Amino acid sequence: MPTxxxxxEEIATAKPVISIPADEVDRLVQRFGSRVRQMGRWNVSTNGxxxxxxxxxxxxxxxxxxxxxxxxxTELKTDSxxxxxxxxxxxxxxxxxxxxxxxxFRQMMSRYQEATEAPEMTRLRDELxxxxxxx
Amino acid sequence: xxxxxxxxLPLRLKQHLIERLHxxxxxxxxxxxxxxxxxxxxxxxxxxxxxxxxTFKLTGEGRFPKTFLTKDQAAFGQKI
Numbered sequence: 001m002p003t004x005x006x007x008x009e010e011i012a013t014a015k016p017v018i019s020i021p022a023d024e025v026d027r028l029v030q031r032f033g034s035r036v037r038q039m040g041r042w043n044v045s046t047n048g049x050x051x052x053x054x055x056x057x058x059x060x061x062x063x064x065x066x067x068x069x070x071x072x073x074t075e076l077k078t079d080s081x082x083x084x085x086x087x088x089x090x091x092x093x094x095x096x097x098x099x100x101x102x103x104x105f106r107q108m109m110s111r112y113q114e115a116t117e118a119p120e121m122t123r124l125r126d127e128l129x130x131x132x133x134x135x
Numbered sequence: 136x137x138x139x140x141x142x143x144l145p146l147r148l149k150q151h152l153i154e155r156l157h158x159x160x161x162x163x164x165x166x167x168x169x170x171x172x173x174x175x176x177x178x179x180x181x182x183x184x185x186x187x188x189x190t191f192k193l194t195g196e197g198r199f200p201k202t203f204l205t206k207d208q209a210a211f212g213q214k215i
Contacts, residue, residue, distance in 0.1 A: 034174060034175045034176060037174035037175075037176070038171060038174050042173070042174055044139075044141055044173060044176070045140075045141040045142050102167070105167065105170065106163060106167070109156060109163045109166065109167075110163070112153070112156065112157055113156065113157055113159070113163075115157070121157065125150060125153045125154060125157070126150070128153045128156070128166075129146070129149045129150055129153055131170065132149070132153070132166065132169060132170045132173065133141050133144070133149055133173070134141065134173075
């Protein structure tokens with residue numbers, strides 16, 4: 001079990017976003033459909049990767065519970081091109097991440113609409129451009 | 136059928152669309168619909184086309200998106 005300090009070190013060095021490479025995105029889309037690309041920012045104009053904020057994944061995992069997440073991991077590890085049922089644990093996890101990302105995106109749009117300071121408006125505008133059109 | 140290429144759409148046009156969200160000229164729901172549509176990796180006709188997102192329209196030709204129009208501006212080509 002990691003110590004308190006090790007946990008803090010892990011948090012301090014963790015990336016805020018995980019990036020799924022294009023070939024893995026394509027494989028997941030074959031198995032689960034285009035909703036996979038709704039789990040985060042799809043960098044359609046560059047390398048085709050999918051960037052998902054860690055906070056989004058954490059929120060989805062907490063919502064599903066650890067048992068369901070472990071079942072989903074088992075299914076995802078199965079290197080199959082067979083399309084899984086919508087009721088599978090992996091499908092449920094993907095839907096939960098998609099929904100959490102949707103909330104993340106809506107919060108960003110609301111923050112932008114409510115922003116009044118020019119630098120904050122510019123930052124949020126550019127962030128939204130990247131979220132919609134990719135990097 | 137060609138797949139869309141977002142490279143052809145200038146950054147300034149993308150920024151301008153988002154600025155219209157701040158000005159409440161387009162809605163959050165319609166911008167979200169655009170994001171979801173992009174994620175569906177849509178196939179497009181070869182000639183001119185346009186897609187209605189409610190408070191704005193996207194026009195293009197083949198795989199190249201051209202510009203965003205307001206909801207009242209006329210668009211030409213195939214509606215998708």
